[in-house]
Amino acid sequence: MGATKRHLDRLKIASKIGQAWLHGIFTSSRLAPGLISKSSGAPADQFHLLEQHRQYGNIFKTWSGGKLTTCIVGHELGLRFLTENKAKLRAATIDMTPIFPEGFLRAMEGSTHVHYRRMFLAAFRAVSLEGRSAELRTILRSRLAELTTGEGRLRSQAAARILKQASTALMLQLVLGAKDGSEIAGELTDAYDDYAPNGMHIVITPTERAKYERIKRLVLALADDLKRSEPAPSSLLEYMVRSQTLDDTVIGNLIHMTEFARYDFHGLWRWILLELAGEESYLNLIAAEPDAGRRELMAKSAVSETLRMQQSEFILRTAIMPIVFEGFLIPRRSRVRICIWEAHRDPGQFLDPDVFKPDRFVDKKFSGASYAPLGLDHHRCLGAGWTVQLSGMLVEELAENFSVKLFNYGTVSRGHFHYEPGPDSHISLTARR
Numbered sequence: 001m002g003a004t005k006r007h008l009d010r011l012k013i014a015s016k017i018g019q020a021w022l023h024g025i026f027t028s029s030r031l032a033p034g035l036i037s038k039s040s041g042a043p044a045d046q047f048h049l050l051e052q053h054r055q056y057g058n059i060f061k062t063w064s065g066g067k068l069t070t071c072i073v074g075h076e077l078g079l080r081f082l083t084e085n086k087a088k089l090r091a092a093t094i095d096m097t098p099i100f101p102e103g104f105l106r107a108m109e110g111s112t113h114v115h116y117r118r119m120f121l122a123a124f125r126a127v128s129l130e131g132r133s134a135e136l137r138t139i140l141r142s143r144l145a146e147l148t149t150g151e152g153r154l155r156s157q158a159a160a161r162i163l164k165q166a167s168t169a170l171m172l173q174l175v176l177g178a179k180d181g182s183e184i185a186g187e188l189t190d191a192y193d194d195y196a197p198n199g200m201h202i203v204i205t206p207t208e209r210a211k212y213e214r215i216k217r218l219v220l221a222l223a224d225d226l227k228r229s230e231p232a233p234s235s236l237l238e239y240m241v242r243s244q245t246l247d248d249t250v251i252g253n254l255i256h257m258t259e260f261a262r263y264d265f266h267g268l269w270r271w272i273l274l275e276l277a278g279e280e281s282y283l284n285l286i287a288a289e290p291d292a293g294r295r296e297l298m299a300k301s302a303v304s305e306t307l308r309m310q311q312s313e314f315i316l317r318t319a320i321m322p323i324v325f326e327g328f329l330i331p332r333r334s335r336v337r338i339c340i341w342e343a344h345r346d347p348g349q350f351l352d353p354d355v356f357k358p359d360r361f362v363d364k365k366f367s368g369a370s371y372a373p374l375g376l377d378h379h380r381c382l383g384a385g386w387t388v389q390l391s392g393m394l395v396e397e398l399a400e401n402f403s404v405k406l407f408n409y410g411t412v413s414r415g416h417f418h419y420e421p422g423p424d425s426h427i428s429l430t431a432r433r
């Protein structure tokens with residue numbers, strides 16, 4: 001980090017603390033306890049907030065992403081905070097209104113959010129994955145097979161690239177209806193890799209806007225073809241076309257849902273591959289299980305455990321006006337982070353919380369008060385069902401058709417948006433027959 005940036009951060013911190021002190025005099029409140037470190041880069045250590053939580057309690061402050069951030073640990077406490085202060089909060093996410101009217105669903109509130117969320121809920125309900133596992137698992141199998149051959153295939157980055165190809169193929173098919181292997185799926189993949197090669201940009205410049213328009217032209221061409229289709233909708237886009245609800249906001253959301261989902265899926269799948277590589281006996285148990293329902297349950301349990309251990313990090317909100325919660329002041333324009341990952345490491349909720357136990361969820365249900373990897377409030381993940389179902393298919397595919405071995409777990413590293421398997425992690429994947 002440069003000296004100018006450090007200096008700017010110091011000024012911002014001093015000004016925020018001064019404003020909070022003044023405000024506290026009038027509201028008998030104070031900032032939450034906690035250390036404000038002057039470094040604004042993402043910390044390399046996954047456990048840094050857990051340590052602060054242990055030191056300062058369930059509500060503490062930190063400095064993150066150039067903003068004063070109040071952290072809340074505990075799902076019940078977090079949900080109460082979100083519910084009591086709904087009107088004073090906005091999701092901290094990218095502003096997409098420069099390129100489509102209402103922006104992301106995640107960024108909407110009030111009646112606009114209710115209107116569009118209802119529409120998308122209906123679309124997810126209409127596009128069932130039941131009976132499609134053969135079609136979807138073929139896509140997964142073909143990409144996994146690529147990890148069994150070729151130079152450097154066993155390295156973390158190679159796995160990341162191939163798993164992103166798999167998640168892209170599945171999302172293009174299920175969200176936009178572009179069939180795997182078709183010409184339009186190829187064109188869309190190129191257009192997405194050009195628009196967001198490694199996750200979304202935080203600020204949309206004219207260059208990104210032009211790249212977005214390229215994807216939109218392809219999606220509109222697909223929508224035009226779908227008007228003529230007959231059977232039950234097989235993609236979200238198809239449902240929207242049929243129900244005549246396709247507007248610029250829906251198109252923008254579908255396009256970015258594909259991007260976010262392909263990114264999040266490949267992140268989750270990298271962890272699944274790495275964690276399960278160390279659990280060969282669990283994969284063998286799945287493969288040997290005669291009951292299909294039980295096989296599915298065991299596979300989904302491994303997915304839930306990976307979400308708990310690795311892929312759920314936080315829920316982020318911006319206070320649009322000052323909030324006092326539990327006696328602590330949350331100043332306007334500061335952030336609130338509901339620490340999902342840290343709460344998932346609570347030994348009071350999960351026995352041996354730092355140990356990956358793929359069967360933890362097989363015969364035990366955890367309530368939302370202890371387990372909530374996919375959101376807590378009215379912005380809960382719309383793709384939650386797909387996340388567990390499709391990732392469960394990946395686990396079954398690994399168990400039945402491949403043999404996975406762990407060479408080196410490696411050091412967890414901070415990626416673009418999330419913690420991810422380090423570049424030194426190393427597994428081996430071979431076809432079973």
Ligand code: HEM
Binds near residue numbers: 382
């Ligand atoms: C690894 C997979 C995924 C993870 C970890 C994940 C996580 C989350 C979380 C934590 C939220 C709540 C965000 C908040 O409250 O600010 C969320 C919301 C959302 N997710 Fe997911 N998600 C995943 C996959 C998907 C998929 C596959 C889709 C759709 C194809 C999807 C669509 C959405 C949408 C549209 C929202 C916003 C809903 C709203 O604001 O009403 N997600 N996701």
